Amino acid sequence: MEIKKVMVIGAGQMGGGIAQVCAQAGFDVKLNDIKEESFEKGLAVITKNLSRNVEKGRMTEDEKNAVLGRITKSLDLQDASDVDIVIEAAVENMDIKKSIFKQLDGIAPAHAILATNTSSLPITEIAAVTKRPENVIGMHYMNPVPVMKLVEIIRGLATSNEVYQAVEDMTRKLSKTPVEVNDFPGFVANRVLMPMINEAIYTLYEGVASKEAIDEVMKLGMNHPMGPLQLADFIGLDTCLYIMETLHEGFGDSKYRPCPLLRKYVNAGWLGKKSGRGFYEYS
Ligand SMILES: CC(=O)CC(=O)SCCNC(=O)CCNC(=O)[C@H](O)C(C)(C)COP(=O)(O)OP(=O)(O)OC[C@H]1O[C@@H](n2cnc3c(N)ncnc32)[C@H](O)[C@@H]1OP(=O)(O)O
Numbered sequence: 330m331e332i333k334k335v336m337v338i339g340a341g342q343m344g345g346g347i348a349q350v351c352a353q354a355g356f357d358v359k360l361n362d363i364k365e366e367s368f369e370k371g372l373a374v375i376t377k378n379l380s381r382n383v384e385k386g387r388m389t390e391d392e393k394n395a396v397l398g399r400i401t402k403s404l405d406l407q408d409a410s411d412v413d414i415v416i417e418a419a420v421e422n423m424d425i426k427k428s429i430f431k432q433l434d435g436i437a438p439a440h441a442i443l444a445t446n447t448s449s450l451p452i453t454e455i456a457a458v459t460k461r462p463e464n465v466i467g468m469h470y471m472n473p474v475p476v477m478k479l480v481e482i483i484r485g486l487a488t489s490n491e492v493y494q495a496v497e498d499m500t501r502k503l504s505k506t507p508v509e510v511n512d513f514p515g516f517v518a519n520r521v522l523m524p525m526i527n528e529a530i531y532t533l534y535e536g537v538a539s540k541e542a543i544d545e546v547m548k549l550g551m552n553h554p555m556g557p558l559q560l561a562d563f564i565g566l567d568t569c570l571y572i573m574e575t576l577h578e579g580f581g582d583s584k585y586r587p588c589p590l591l592r593k594y595v596n597a598g599w600l601g602k603k604s605g606r607g608f609y610e611y612s
């Protein structure tokens with residue numbers, strides 16, 4: 330199965346990054362969002378990232394323009410009618426993802442792979458709303474996508490070997506490293522990472538230390554590139570909360586209960602870096 334044409338759904342921090350790395354690897358990419366404004370915002374970030382590559386001498390102006398030329402705007406899911414793979418990176422909400430996959434199933438060609446960048450939601454449940462569960466798979470990129478090497482590839486219960494292989498081959502073409510995991514809430518990355526972030530939030534909530542001190546301990550003591558609260562802001566506090574809820578509900582174990590402070594911040598609209606305020610403030 331050869332993949333040439335790609336559609337990415339959601340032009341946010343992840344969708345924009347996925348579109349960028351696909352276009353850089355030579356794939357034709359349709360970048361879809363519900364709002365034109367969100368598409369433009371996503372494209373502006375991609376342009377800025379590519380311009381930085383030009384400034385650093387890693388790419389010529391012509392190469393940058395060629396990459397941008399491979400990305401086209403889409404505001405309509407009907408544009409999936411001629412693609413080989415769709416990579417969905419809309420918001421982390423099961424109802425929204427199910428609605429998108431149901432529609433895509435009626436639009437995308439029969440051979441097309443329907444992949445999701447979900448950070449935690451069960452692939453098998455998303456696949457079940459389609460008539461092609463064998464073509465549905467998790468393709469979980471890490472943030473920031475242009476920098477991070479890992480793609481966690483998650484097989485749903487019915488995912489075919491051929492589809493798994495095609496997604497693994499595509500991952501290598503993007504110069505990233507695939508790691509295969511099975512379909513359990515949070516997969517591996519967020520099963521391990523997110524309880525640590527949630528515990529750091531509890532540590533702040535219970536007054537054990539200041540936010541700066543908690544981040545400093547983990548950066549200097551464990552050599553993490555970012556402290557857990559800074560990382561939570563970077564990921565998006567809404568996404569962190571959705572992931573904790575998925576773990577809590579999926580395993581039914583109280584050890585995954587989201588910290589009330591995390592919920593409070595999300596309810597306040599403090600979503601982290603993307604909204605200008607989370608544990609820290611951003612200008
Ligand atoms: C929630 C999920 O489902 C899964 C997840 O993604 S969890 C999150 C996983 N990601 C992480 O844990 C990231 C942790 N943080 C880091 O690795 C680093 O802090 C970082 C790579 C983000 C920044 O690195 P840094 O050394 O502090 O900063 P900086 O020197 O500015 O950047 C390093 C490089 O990354 C690039 N970069 C940084 N942020 C970027 C972004 N948002 N987009 C594109 N490129 C970026 C910079 O241009 C720079 O490139 P060069 O060295 O080639 O010039």
Ligand SMILES: NC(=O)C1=CN([C@@H]2O[C@H](COP(=O)(O)OP(=O)(O)OC[C@H]3O[C@@H](n4cnc5c(N)ncnc54)[C@H](OP(=O)(O)O)[C@@H]3O)[C@@H](O)[C@H]2O)C=CC1
Nearest residue numbers: 339340341342343362363367418419420421447448472564
């Ligand atoms: N943040 C992270 O570190 C990581 C996130 N993920 C996953 O990637 C996905 C996206 O996260 P992220 O990029 O951070 O989120 P963002 O909030 O940055 O982006 C989501 C984008 O999807 C758009 N969108 C919402 N609903 C639809 C829809 N029905 N159709 C098309 N576009 C839609 C939003 O538009 P608008 O703004 O107009 O509502 C927004 O542009 C989530 O599933 C998340 O769990 C995976 C790995 C890491």
